[in-house]
Amino acid sequence: MKRIFTVCTILFGLLSFGQEAGKAGELLKNEASKREMESSAIQKENSRNDNLGNSGFRNSNNQNNRNKRPTNPNYQWNNNYGYAEVFLRIPEQGSFSVELADQLISNNSGKYRFFDLPSGRIPISIYENGFLLYRTTLNVRNNSRLVLDFFTNEGLYLLDSYSLQNGYYGFNNWNDVWNNPYGNSGNSGIINYPNVMDNQSFREFMSRMKKDAWFDDKKIIFINQQGRHAMFTSEQISILVKDLSFDKNKIALAKSLFSKCVDKQKYFVVGDALDFESSRRDLMDFISKN
Structure with a gap:
């Protein structure tokens, strides 16, 4: 009886959380x-389909129209x-x-x-x-x-x-x-992106950056070098941006890494790493245009 009750409970839970119109x-x-x-x-x-024959090709009446096509048609390449x-x-x-x-x-x-x-x-x-x-x-x-x-x-x-x-x-x-x-x-929604950094790799990357790069300019160079071979999540970019000292460097990095983000629909979390409201508006304006 207890087993039957457990099975019913599980089925009810699946139905409750299932898709519904x-x-x-x-x-x-x-x-x-x-x-x-x-x-x-x-x-x-x-x-x-009035002009289509049983074979799927256009009928003989329209076949003659091929001869009426211009000699030099106006092609549209890469429109x-x-x-x-x-x-x-x-x-x-x-x-x-x-x-x-x-x-x-x-x-x-x-x-x-x-x-x-x-x-x-x-x-x-x-x-x-x-x-x-x-x-x-x-x-x-x-x-x-x-x-x-x-x-x-x-x-x-x-x-x-x-x-x-x-x-x-x-x-x-x-x-x-x-x-x-x-x-x-x-x-x-991100695990199938090639070269996206997993959490363990990202933690190792942050540890190495803190060890080898003390100032914003060195950190940015370090990050950009990694960005040539890897993609980031919005959460990871937020951490990278927040680690910088000056807001002007933060906004510059946030914009430059937008193209390397695998979940752009969540990029708003990067704005939380900025110090000023004006910088957050600047980033949102940048995103809306890209």
């Missing part, structure tokens, strides 16, 4: 009208319109399609990952079996990734926004992207 994130308002939701998106897809990503999860069984900007993804995996997106306000539409369920607008920032969950009975939730850092994703597996906002993963 509407438990995490910011609800994004559904902007789709009732009329739009009653019309099938299949019609839209058919209009896109820089910004880069952003959007990751959307639909944890329900069903046939869903997600349209974002000029990209459309349909699958049964429940994971929709959009890359190479421009920055700015981008409309997103979610369909089930060809019918529109939800439509809203995302505010996508350059060099950032939005993470969202969609529940048919609850709506679309923006879980978090992350800065993209040198192409590294910083999680053990793709599920961690969605699980972390619910607090269901033990992954700190």
Whole structure:
């Protein structure tokens, strides 16, 4: 009897702390009208495919248009319109399609990952079996990734926004992207970054610096040398900044190490290592522009 009670308690605890629709994130308002939701998106897809033959290639009528292309087309090489990503999860069984900007993804995996997106306000539409369920607008920032969950009975939730850092994703597996906002993963979000200093290595590094470098200028040189081969967490950078004597050196180091930080979303903790409020504002202004 005692064993049964223990098992029930554990199961109840798992259910209590499990993911739940509407438990995490910011609800994004559904902007789709009732009329739009009653019309099938299949019609839209058919209009896109009117010029496609059974083989998947364009039909003979449009094949002749190839000869009408300009001799010297105006190519756009390395067109820089910004880069952003959007990751959307639909944890329900069903046939869903997600349209974002000029990209459309349909699958049964429940994971929709959009890359190479421009920055700015981008409309997103979610369909089930060809019918529109939800439509809203995302505010996508350059060099950032939005993470969202969609529940048919609850709506679309923006879980978090992350800065993209040198192409590294910083999680053990793709599920961690969605699980972390619910607090269901033990992954700190930084252990997959290459060359990030572990706690033991960082303590050894600090001990050596205190032994070999007495003044701010020597400490900064010591830190920059290590920074050529290693990445730091925001907590580690806060400790390094706080160890300096003069605030002007602290703010300079805090700015220079921002590019070496693996968890920029927590960089606000570095501001606590600065002595003056004006310096903290200066750092926040710097972060907002980078």
